[in-house]
Amino acid sequence: MGDDGSGAKGKLKVLLGYAAGVGKTYQMLEEGQQLKAAGVDVVIGYFEPHGRQQTIARAEGLETIPRRKIEYRGTAFEEMDTEAVLRRHPRVCLVDEFAHTNVPGSEHAKRWEDVLRLLDAGIDVVSTMNVQHLESLNDQVFQMTGVRVRETLPDWVVKEADQVVMIDLTPRALLNRLERGVVYAPDKASRALENFFRESNLVALREMALRQTAHEVEIREVDPDQFWRFARTGAAEGEPAERILVHITSHPETANLIRRAWRIAEFLQAGCLAVHVRSISSRTSPEESDAIEKHLRFARDLHIETRVIEGDREAESLVEFARMNKVTQIYIARPRYKPWQRLLSTNPVHKIVRLAPDMRLIIVAERRASPAAPGSQRE
């Protein structure tokens, strides 16, 4: 792992799983023990024991930085004491649950922001997360499991990692652990078994984690030349450069649209930008303005460049902007057609296709929970 005190950034290793109980935390502590045995200065910044005996035993002998106590609405919460870790300045810090949201009143809203601070200070970090916490997979996870995961982290944060490692366990073994009460206390376990832990969910999430890890290996290790060439020129060798434009509106499916476009851009190594066309003459309702603002902010959080342009002819302005920015693909949410819009002249899809015969138009459909998805629970 990285150098200490030389001003270089710390290295991040992410242990990726697909559910609670697959052994991410255990593996993190195991790596801590191995580092300690090799004489490396390692501390626990945060670890979530969940009352699991084997895991707790694995933390024994490792130095733990005491957590910071924060009171919120009369209840005491504990978070990682990032300042204390920085003062202690170990070579490696173990930080469980990368996607965790800190309690209000913490210095950072998200734990990954704490981790980025540690990395900036030259401290290496080993952290844990589940594949369903990736922002760009949110709709796919919902479709497969019926669960809308609320605690997500933007994919670019994971791109900061030097290594992503899959922590694998078969769903059968996981369900076994759950039934025996290793993962959760019995009452919580039976609820978990009925919902998120249904076998089909676990199998699907596991497949997603395997594919995601394969992708992370590909971009870092297998084809890094391609990756860096893309970073410089925006195109992989022998392939035309693609640029994706996302049309931001108040449409309720815009978050899904942004995630979908972003994910395709990421895999195609294409540039991605987002635009909203603001009407000059007609007034936008406060609800619509709020929705648009929210969508623009969401795109920016994913590190997508966003613009707002003005114009009364939405399709014309959109296509003109696309052409000026050398866009090759325009992404829009599936329009909610009104009957008269079936006529070509007022149909937004046809308008854009007619105006932009040199580009492709992608109509992104909303992702609904599959009938096979059992969950209605939120994680």
Added chain:
Amino acid sequence: MEAEEARQYRARLKVFLGYASGVGKSHRMLDEGRRRKERGEDVVIGALQRKRDPSLDRLVELFEVIPPLISENGKDAIDLPAILRRRPQVCLVDGLAQDNPQQAPNRKRYQDVQELLGAGVNVVTSINLQYIEELRAGVERITGKRVSETVPRSFILSADEIEIVDVPAEQLLERVGRQPDAQSAAAERRRLSQLRELALLVAAEVVDHELAAYLKDHGIEQPLSTQERVLVCLTARANFETMIDMGARIARRFSGELYAIYVQQTSLSPGDKAALDARLERARQAGAIVEVLASDEPTDAILRFAREKNVTHIFIGHSLRKSWWSRLFGNPVDHLIRNAEGIDVCIFPH
């Protein structure tokens, strides 16, 4: 629920898959045995690797080891009759791909494992990616080495459970020894990472089969998959080359599937037929699964096919020519977009 029942009574096979030696497959296999033993299962070792890391000894000592039946030229055959007499609940078999010595009744170790499973003994085993028969050529291209001992992919796919042992290549290199110089270390790291990616994708494929089987057993009709699948719809005039290239690119980048279909409405002239055949052949070369469907309702045929194959993107051409028909009654592309539930539609103007 017959399949479910059958599965309960058959002995179970669990495979630990690694991408190179040294990733820790044997350790994981033995550790699994240890946990099962602690839960009260009767576990024995049926086969160990001859060359093994001394750090494994601590785990090996926990078990009863059934010595090999025959040892010859550095090869061991497991003692099937002895294991079957002993009748453990679980037998640990390291090195699944090994060939047996010549006098052994079975040529391959995995055939011995098949017999154990048939006799009701659960087996936990380990294998390296390169020993899967169908992957041998691909692995050989990466490593330049040819292996002779292999196990058919169908056997791996028949496992009840497969678990991947994932370790970054960098870490593995530290573990198994340094390369002479930075350049060869970088090359080795890239080779190992290619194998690692392949192993992850093989495991994903096994899991995909598992998901399909689960849904079928539970009578869930709707296919459910995490893979990206592109469907390119061919028409007489569509900008076909661009569509198929883009489709192939997405399928490759996502390690997904590519389909190309043509919906035939009327019989084709010999000239059109030849042109279509050439396009279908080009699609096949790009790695597409190609099908010709006959239907008077092309849009419905496309949607039916897309749902059946669990497609995530439909690529379709769109003529810019405006007919009076579509002005009045709507365009088939609109019909497709409106009815493509959960599927993205990508329009290629022409």
